Amino acid sequence: MHRRRVIAMPKLSSHLKILATAVLGGLALAGCGNSDSADGETTGEPQSGGTLTYASGDAEPDCLDPHYGGNYPQGLIATQYLETLFTKDEDGQTIPWLAETSEVSDDGLTHTISVTDGITFHDDTPLTSEAIKANIEHLQDPETASSTGFLAVEKVEEVEIVDELTADLHLSAPDNALEESLSMHWTAIQSPEALARDVQENCADPVGTGPFMFDSWEREQQVNLVRNDDYVLPVESDRETDQAYLDGITWRMIPEAATRYAALQSGEVDVIDNAQPDTIQSAEDANIGHLDSPRPGAANRLELNSSQAPFDDVLVREAFMRSVDVDGGIEALYFDTAPRSHSLLSSVEPLGYSDESLFTQDVEQANELLDDAGWTERDDDDVRMKDGERLEIVMPVSTNQSVPAEQSLFEQFQSQSAEVGFDMQINLLDLSSWYAALGEHNYDLVSAPYTKVGPSVLRILYHSDSIEPAPSGYFANNAQVNIPELDETLVQAEETTDDDERAELYEQAQRTVLEDHYVLPLYDQQNHFLYSADVQNMGDTSAIAAPEYYNVWLDQ
CATH class of the missing domain: 3.90.76.10 (Dipeptide-binding Protein; Domain 1)
Structure with missing residues (x-):
């Protein structure tokens, strides 16, 4: 089940499931309703009718x-x-x-x-x-x-x-x-x-x-959904009818974060996604609800392209990771909304493995690692050199997928890695150009979110087969990990029928990827939704941590 927090507004503790649905439906009819956000008290009964307006910051x-x-x-x-x-x-x-x-x-x-x-x-x-x-x-x-x-x-x-x-x-x-x-x-x-x-x-x-x-x-404005009046809930429920309370949902596209939040404050929209860390903090005192629903699968991370110089050298990969202060950056920029991860897997996945010692900042050690890797010269800009080549690393960043806090975090990494001799170049790109850069392997490091339910996401991300693109043209092994022993471990983990063996194999696979410094974990993939006081029963999420509106109703 997705771990989530709902702040200032009431919620039900679980997402619709076979037995949980019956309980949830009964509770809704019994009087979980209007909210007093100051104390979380609820009164009244669910109301049918009204259209919920959702504003997304993602690319359409x-x-x-x-x-x-x-x-x-x-x-x-x-x-x-x-x-x-x-x-x-x-x-x-x-x-x-x-x-x-x-x-x-x-x-x-x-x-x-x-x-x-x-x-x-x-x-x-x-x-x-x-x-x-x-x-x-x-x-x-x-x-x-x-x-x-x-x-x-x-x-x-x-x-x-x-x-x-x-x-x-x-x-x-x-x-x-x-x-x-x-x-x-x-x-x-x-x-x-x-x-x-x-x-x-x-x-x-x-x-x-x-x-x-x-x-x-x-197009480029909104998608309109209407209630399915013939809906049949595929599990048992105590609800009087199977139909949703809402008449419909208007799914709007508002790319700019401040505009999106202003629309929520004014009542123009009812729910927004991609809420910024400072906005989440201020919303707690503004009678605005907060649903924190981190995505399953992989944690948000930096992946280092090991197929080409300079990150084909494990010493250089570790040196970069030792040069940056991830903890300090997250603490300064995220206002306690994104706990630090040291794992390849999301915190909602039960089989995650982590080792904090692999990622602590140590500038002295970073310098020693680069010396050992042969990057001993410096140019006039104090960038390290080796055989006439500068220690230059390119990071494409999607402006559609990355929130401002994340871009600021990457800029901190840029400044910190420069202290040990890296020249880190951040290229801000629209989504299609960003995908093109990845497809052409025109990157040295990248943050590429990947959501999949279960630890088998590790095979998609780190098996050598995933260096080749899927039919869509998209490939997932951005770190370009190519280790036959790891491939075998990931295959065995997906084929075993023994739960203990599965857990052991996935731990072994994660240790290999982390200890060889292919990936720098950052935090869970963020899913923060803010919603107005009129939105009731917000909190149910799907297996991919998306909000469900079947039980949501509007206090009109």
């Missing part, structure tokens, strides 16, 4: 079908109209959602999944086993250009229809992460009839089973 997705591409903004909005076969409970365990049952063969090569009867898509197509087959084939189709979704189902060789509700997924190799992967909205289940359309048509009008459904898209 090119496609509303999260199968296509697979970035986080797609997952945020798709959570409202698409549902997944599985989800996560409050203990972080994978449990069925649209799926009713799931069994795995003794050899791990066949996953038998039965879907819940009586569910229909927004186009009135019934949910059957054919939907499982159609969606996996859609994810694997090169024309879909999937990244996260493609990698999630890469081992599925064939989907065999057993009966109307049941399908056998035949795998090329065991995959103990498959159901975790099928809990993500990049693998959400869409109408087979809709998927039969061409890619662009499905991008503009995805069809799911969720409590809200797509209505219209005003």
